[in-house]
Amino acid sequence: MKTKSPVYKPINLNEKFLKFKELWSPRIIAQMNDYHFKLVKFQGDFIWHSHPETDETFIVVQGELRIDFRDGAVILKSGELFVVPKGKEHKPCAKQECQIMLVEPIGTVNTGNSVSAERTAKDQWI
Amino acid sequence: MKTKSPVYKPINLNEKFLKFKELWSPRIIAQMNDYHFKLVKFQGDFIWHSHPETDETFIVVQGELRIDFRDGAVILKSGELFVVPKGKEHKPCAKQECQIMLVEPIGTVNTGNSVSAERTAKDQWI
Numbered sequence: 001m002k003t004k005s006p007v008y009k010p011i012n013l014n015e016k017f018l019k020f021k022e023l024w025s026p027r028i029i030a031q032m033n034d035y036h037f038k039l040v041k042f043q044g045d046f047i048w049h050s051h052p053e054t055d056e057t058f059i060v061v062q063g064e065l066r067i068d069f070r071d072g073a074v075i076l077k078s079g080e081l082f083v084v085p086k087g088k089e090h091k092p093c094a095k096q097e098c099q100i101m102l103v104e105p106i107g108t109v110n111t112g113n114s115v116s117a118e119r120t121a122k123d124q125w126i
Numbered sequence: 127m128k129t130k131s132p133v134y135k136p137i138n139l140n141e142k143f144l145k146f147k148e149l150w151s152p153r154i155i156a157q158m159n160d161y162h163f164k165l166v167k168f169q170g171d172f173i174w175h176s177h178p179e180t181d182e183t184f185i186v187v188q189g190e191l192r193i194d195f196r197d198g199a200v201i202l203k204s205g206e207l208f209v210v211p212k213g214k215e216h217k218p219c220a221k222q223e224c225q226i227m228l229v230e231p232i233g234t235v236n237t238g239n240s241v242s243a244e245r246t247a248k249d250q251w252i
Contacts, residue, residue: 008193008200011207032181032209032229035161055158061205067134074134079187081137083158103158103229 013039013061017099019126024119026102026110027126034106038123043097047119049112050089056104057083063098067091139165139187143225145252150245152228152236153252160232164249169223173245175238176215182230183209189224193217 016029016039024046026038042065058065059081066075067082068091074082084090092100111120142155142165150172152164168191184191185207192201193208194217200208210216237246 005198008195008198008208010200010202012203013205013207030183030207030209032183033212033231035229037183037207057156057158057163069134072131072134074136076136077138079139081139081156081163082134083156086159103161105159 011037013099013101016126017041017061023097024110025121026123028123029126031106035103036106036108036123038102038104039126040100040102040110041097042092042094042100045093046091047111047114047116048089048091049114049116050087051084051104051108051112052087054105054108055083055086056108057081057102058092059101059103061099061101063094063096065092065094065098065100068093137163139225139227142252143167143187149223150236151247152249154249155252157232161229162232162234162249164228164230165252166226166228166236167223168218168220168226171219172217173237173240173242174215174217175240175242176213177210177230177234177238178213180231180234181209181212182234183207183228184218185227185229187225187227189220189222191218191220191224191226194219 023041026040028036028038030037060076064077149167152166154162154164156163186202186204190203
């Protein structure tokens, strides 16, 4: 009896982005050790928050993202990344809808230490 | 006395890729917790190896990459990613030069468990 070979499939970011429309609502696309790769669409202003336990990586796949800090800001365009250090207060914002890939430990909550239940998203796989 | 605000700069992948030409020689561009983001250029065949301690993420920025496994293969194009599981033997190869971003724990050696000193690269920041 032959055993079937496993099928290895790449994860295509653009195809995954077509699968959801909701803003500020991260979707998990891959796991590496105890980290998740997540896709998220931003438009408008998020809330100030920080992640006391972890750095957080933003990679812009399409569009433009600004991340405000209490003492400055960084503007990220397609093909650019930035690591927000652990504990640093930040506020993502985008004039136009942008497409972002996040890399962060499993269970990292989008609103971090903020108490905004309204903006807190439950991560889900797509 | 005014204190100077810090300058926050995005990391631009294309600009970083222009800074080196060597194949199979990862360059570190960012750190997130105890992980590194690395850029690498592949062309031709690498050697069979595995990383017994960690998963390894490949993200294709430009070109096309094939990763061979003992029981199959995956082909990745620009905008696609794949996580090679911990301990899984693999061999990256590329007909034409391709540009890859790797995400893996600090200190992960490009040749993994292989004994090929010739192909083992010393990671360096750019």
